[in-house]
Amino acid sequence: MLIEIRVDLKEEIEDPQGKVVEKALRNLGFPVKSVRFSKLIKIELDVKDEKEAIETGKQMCKVLLANPVIEKYTVKVIP
Numbered sequence: 366m367l368i369e370i371r372v373d374l375k376e377e378i379e380d381p382q383g384k385v386v387e388k389a390l391r392n393l394g395f396p397v398k399s400v401r402f403s404k405l406i407k408i409e410l411d412v413k414d415e416k417e418a419i420e421t422g423k424q425m426c427k428v429l430l431a432n433p434v435i436e437k438y439t440v441k442v443i444p
Contacts, residue, residue, distance in 0.1 A: 366412055367443040368422045370430060372404040378435045406430060407443070415442045 374380050380401045387400040408425070412418050422440035431438045 366410050366415070366418045368408050368410060368418050368440055369443050370404075370406040370408065370422050370426060370438055370440050372406070372426070372431045372436050372438045374401065375435055375437055404430075418442050 382402045383400040386402075387397055390397040390400065408422065410418050410421055412421060419440050419442065423438075426438045426440070427433070
């Protein structure tokens with residue numbers, strides 16, 4: 366079963382990578398309001414149940430893939 370994990374900085378955390386890209390895009394003439402970066406992680410799991418897949422993804426985030434102090438995450442099953 367394939368899951369997709371998206372990790373974003375929390376809104377109150379500044380995104381320096383996003384700011385650099387935002388400035389560069391504006392300098393190139395694009396009408397950019399703001400830019401924020403995310404991590405998208407796709408993981409194929411050896412489980413059959415969607416609920417188990419989502420819970421496994423959440424555990425992975427808690428243990429390794431996300432920093433709960435500055436990041437938030439979502440986990441979803443990809444059909």
